[in-house]
Amino acid sequence: MPAINPALASTFRPPVMEARRWIEGVSFPPERPLINLSQAAPVAPPPEPLRRAMAEAALNRADAHLYGPVLGRAELREAVAREWSRAYGGAIRSDEVAITQGCNQAFCAAIQSLAGPGDEVILPLPWYFNHKMWLDMQGIRTVGLHCGQDMIPDAETAAALVSDRTRAIVLVSPNNPSGAEYPAETLRAFRDLARERGLALILDETYRDFDSREGAPHDLFADPDWGEVLIHLYSFSKAYRLTGHRVGALITGPARMVEIEKFLDTVAICAGQLGQIGAAWGMANLRDWLAGERAEILARRDAMASGMAGLDGWRVKGCGAYFAWVEHPYRMGSAELARRLVHEAGVLLLPGTMFMPEGDAQASRHLRIAFANADRVGIAALLQRLAAFRP
Incomplete structure (x- = not known):
């Protein structure tokens, strides 16, 4: 095989694509569909x-x-x-x-x-x-x-x-x-x-x-x-x-x-x-339309922040625009927790290990939630599933 650029070879694979592989072959029942909050991108087409x-x-x-x-x-x-x-x-x-x-x-x-x-x-x-x-x-x-x-x-x-x-x-x-x-x-x-x-x-x-x-x-x-x-x-x-x-x-x-x-x-x-x-x-x-989009995202932000405040042991460290950076209450690291949430709660989030250096103690304590991809009903469902999760 011809040589591969070592700098490219040593770069980690795209995290969002890695997370998508976690749900390959996993079945999500109709009464508990997947809540995918892994990627920060609008899911609807332009107006x-x-x-x-x-x-x-x-x-x-x-x-x-x-x-x-x-x-x-x-x-x-x-x-x-x-x-x-x-x-x-x-x-x-x-x-x-x-x-x-x-x-x-x-x-x-x-x-x-x-x-x-x-x-x-x-x-x-x-x-x-x-x-x-x-x-x-x-x-x-x-x-x-x-x-x-x-x-x-x-x-x-x-x-x-x-x-x-x-x-x-x-x-x-x-x-x-x-x-x-x-x-x-x-x-x-x-x-x-x-x-x-x-x-x-x-x-x-x-x-x-x-x-x-x-x-x-x-x-x-x-x-x-x-x-x-x-x-x-x-x-x-x-x-x-x-x-x-x-x-x-x-x-x-x-x-x-x-x-x-x-x-x-x-x-x-x-x-x-x-x-x-x-x-x-x-x-x-689209100035007026964009103002409406902003108002909706800010309403989702408020729903996320207030809802997380009611979850025992969870702590919101940052919440704005599309994201919440949250500290979880479990002994397991965030990489293991993120995978378990797929299978046991039907939730796809990204672990803090995808955003920090390998071995950093803070990485294993945190998750990123791209809450803007869910409406307020979806955020309520997310909070219910996190509250019910028992590792």
């Missing part, structure tokens, strides 16, 4: 008006089927620049926006522009596993930053982890997997640390549309020199249910955008045109 707009484009716009600009369609880049400038009280130009094949590709592009084998990147723990996977594949060392009991990372603690090989700090807010919403002062502290130490601050705001706070969650873009430090990432997948169309965004300064364009042209040439058309249409026409 019908958006689908109709995309269908019209597919039928009548030739450019919907051709290569487009590497950095994205002009109308979508301009729409993002306008909306982000308004929402964050800053000044963002369209040439500082790139459209990517989902937010994962935006992260890969950002890292590729910053670091190489032997370099280091700081990730708060628990981490988003695809971030860790990409760093492993590139031979970049992940430096884990443990968060406090409120799941908020601390910039002073991070400062002690910075070495001469550190290239970036990555933050996700609202967080995947913990659901924590990082305070504006926390983000400013990390921006200041990054600027002082000559690092990039990568801020992934995939779930910004479902933040429980009103108004801008931070003022980083109000800094006239934001482009020297900040690399902002976003996904249209959650807001407009465009998961299968893979549309994300990256916002950075012009000098770095030159390097981003090289990466995107090499790995994909461009993001899909229909998805970009759909995202631009959604931004222009």
Whole structure:
């Protein structure tokens, strides 16, 4: 057999796909169907008006089927620049926006522009596993930053982890997997640390549309020199249910955008045109609909937090956007517990071991629940099954 890239071979397999293998061949009775809260993705298609707009484009716009600009369609880049400038009280130009094949590709592009084998990147723990996977594949060392009991990372603690090989700090807010919403002062502290130490601050705001706070969650873009430090990432997948169309965004300064364009042209040439058309249409026409989506997710968040508070021995460490990060009360580790919940409760969740370094004591104590995939009736059923579980 020909050689396999050792960095790729040593990277763990995709956790969501691993969890799906746990349910292969398992029968779930009609009175207790599977509650699948393993993946953070809308389970319904985009709203019908958006689908109709995309269908019209597919039928009548030739450019919907051709290569487009590497950095994205002009109308979508301009729409993002306008909306982000308004929402964050800053000044963002369209040439500082790139459209990517989902937010994962935006992260890969950002890292590729910053670091190489032997370099280091700081990730708060628990981490988003695809971030860790990409760093492993590139031979970049992940430096884990443990968060406090409120799941908020601390910039002073991070400062002690910075070495001469550190290239970036990555933050996700609202967080995947913990659901924590990082305070504006926390983000400013990390921006200041990054600027002082000559690092990039990568801020992934995939779930910004479902933040429980009103108004801008931070003022980083109000800094006239934001482009020297900040690399902002976003996904249209959650807001407009465009998961299968893979549309994300990256916002950075012009000098770095030159390097981003090289990466995107090499790995994909461009993001899909229909998805970009759909995202631009959604931004222009679905503001009220998106507000309703946010209200529903926040109602599910409240149902999850209040319901978990009534479960004996369970503890919610973070709850927001699509996720709850919970501490379980059992002696067994979370990896064993997650498998047993499939067979004994008809519930599919991800164990904390998928989000933390091997051997970390906190990993075995926690589970991630992607509660946004269930309505309030489904959340009530989940809580009943967890309450009835007897290991």
